[in-house]
Amino acid sequence: GAGVSQSPSNKVTEKGKDVELRCDPISGHTALYWYRQRLGQGLEFLIYFQGNSAPDKSGLPSDRFSAERTGESVSTLTIQRTQQEDSAVYLCASSPRTSGIWETQYFGPGTRLLVL
């Protein structure tokens, strides 16, 4: 079956522009995560959606970052007024349920963002 997909796969933008990244989770997965991975660093948690509950935004690095998800479908991560330090790979993951420690995440291939 189809896995998690992300688009675009690569994005080059100029400093100060807004960008929108898209994630299509696996159908039926109620949980969705966004991560950022800077070059040579680990994955940095950004935001978590679980069904219709309020999202956990505790990982968003600044108010330039926002994300939306309608129900259990597509999610978009928006970065406003991009800065060079926003350059990274942005990963999306979805999970069939929140069951505590047994949760398995399914990752997309990522969007590689380069801010010039």
Add this chain to the structure above:
Amino acid sequence: GDSVTQMEGPVTLSEEAFLTINCTYTATGYPSLFWYVQYPGEGLQLLLKATKADDKGSNKGFEATYRKETTSFHLEKGSVQVSDSAVYFCALRFQTGNQFYFGTGTSLTVIP
């Protein structure tokens, strides 16, 4: 704060060699521990996990044992194959909360 520290790579091994990738963690509670793998051109996928001290996770010939006394979760495989070439990530998650804490990843290349 809570964190995961992984052995730095890249690691290059010959086929059938023994593999160890070190992972240690810092945590105030009792996390679950994971190894994820990313094959070339693919997304991260769960390789194995352990949820409490002394548990051993295993999959595809890989093993890791949750060592509370040394706060470690080292990944091992007795005989690597070319198809094991990938980037390996150690991660932890607490029973409460939504965040995973990932290491920086270790790149493994296995040569024939």
